Amino acid sequence: MTPTEHRVRGVDHAAFPTFDPVATVRFYRDVLRFPVVHSVCAAGWGPEKHPDFIHFFFDIGNDDRIAFFYYFGHRPVGDPQARGDAWARLPEGTPDFFANSRHLAIHVESEEDLLEYRRRLDDSDWPVEMQVRHETIESIYTHDPNGYMIELTRALRPVTPQEDLDANLTIDALLDVLEEDPEPTLGTLLGRKAELIVARAADWERAQQAVQA
Amino acid sequence: MTTIYVLDVPENTSLPKVAAQDSTVTVGRVGPYFEIVAEGPLEIDRGATSCRHAVWYSIVAGVSHGTIVQHDKNALRVEPT
Numbered sequence: 001m002t003p004t005e006h007r008v009r010g011v012d013h014a015a016f017p018t019f020d021p022v023a024t025v026r027f028y029r030d031v032l033r034f035p036v037v038h039s040v041c042a043a044g045w046g047p048e049k050h051p052d053f054i055h056f057f058f059d060i061g062n063d064d065r066i067a068f069f070y071y072f073g074h075r076p077v078g079d080p081q082a083r084g085d086a087w088a089r090l091p092e093g094t095p096d097f098f099a100n101s102r103h104l105a106i107h108v109e110s111e112e113d114l115l116e117y118r119r120r121l122d123d124s125d126w127p128v129e130m131q132v133r134h135e136t137i138e139s140i141y142t143h144d145p146n147g148y149m150i151e152l153t154r155a156l157r158p159v160t161p162q163e164d165l166d167a168n169l170t171i172d173a174l175l176d177v178l179e180e181d182p183e184p185t186l187g188t189l190l191g192r193k194a195e196l197i198v199a200r201a202a203d204w205e206r207a208q209q210a211v212q213a
Numbered sequence: 214m215t216t217i218y219v220l221d222v223p224e225n226t227s228l229p230k231v232a233a234q235d236s237t238v239t240v241g242r243v244g245p246y247f248e249i250v251a252e253g254p255l256e257i258d259r260g261a262t263s264c265r266h267a268v269w270y271s272i273v274a275g276v277s278h279g280t281i282v283q284h285d286k287n288a289l290r291v292e293p294t
Contacts, residue, residue, distance in 0.1 A: 132267070133265060133267060134267045135224065135267050135268055135271055136222075136224070157223065160222055162220060162221065162222065162244075162245035163220070163222060165244075165245065166220050166245075166274060169274075187276070187280060187281060190273060190274075190275050190276040190281070191275070191276055191277065193218075193274060193275040194216065194217075194218055194274075194275030194276055194277040195275075195277070196275075197218045197243055197244070197246055197274065197275045198243060198277075200244075201243045201244025201245060201246050202243055202244045203244070204244050204245070205244035205245055
């Protein structure tokens, strides 16, 4: 893909509501030591009855930011005892894997850096809940004071070019099987992906070798 | 012939080595993938590969002429179809 086609440059900010700015500032500024880098204090305005609010930002590295909205006088909706987070409470019976699927992962450069954040969290009211070596990354996880799942992760090795090919074949296979069956299985996907591997992987490798030559 | 494909990345290379120890199995290449072909069922012992769980459960890139009938902490077994 050429630079002209792919012009975006990472996350500007990801924004979430909070009902507990005291704990949120403790967690992000004091425990993780993410600098406060921006804030907006705004009076409510517009056709809808919008509350006055504070929009505040923490630097998560690389000039990217995580941001929060605190709305004056606005109370949480839903059962506060139900599982979920400040943005929404989940229906009873929602399984753990589904609840934890939505999360923010923040990158660190090394094992040393990952363990430093582990120490900071373990010394706080929000200790690390798990540390996992995945396929090619190692991660620590906790939930912030708002119930949002936060991951810090490091690469175990650089990503190889063939993993980009593999990702593209996976997505093409998934779209293909969904066209024929709205409820496919991993088995049907792997069958279609094998066909795509046979059709495209050797040509991809030859093209890679030509570029390198 | 029961065939599985495994991407050639550092954490996956033990599986084709273990598979090749079976005289009924042939390990070849298609681009950056190992092509592992068995005359009958294909069975790989996880312990022999030393793959950690996250690697083991995502190691299969494709399956042709076969169905995965077991993929758990003990083994991967693919039956011919």
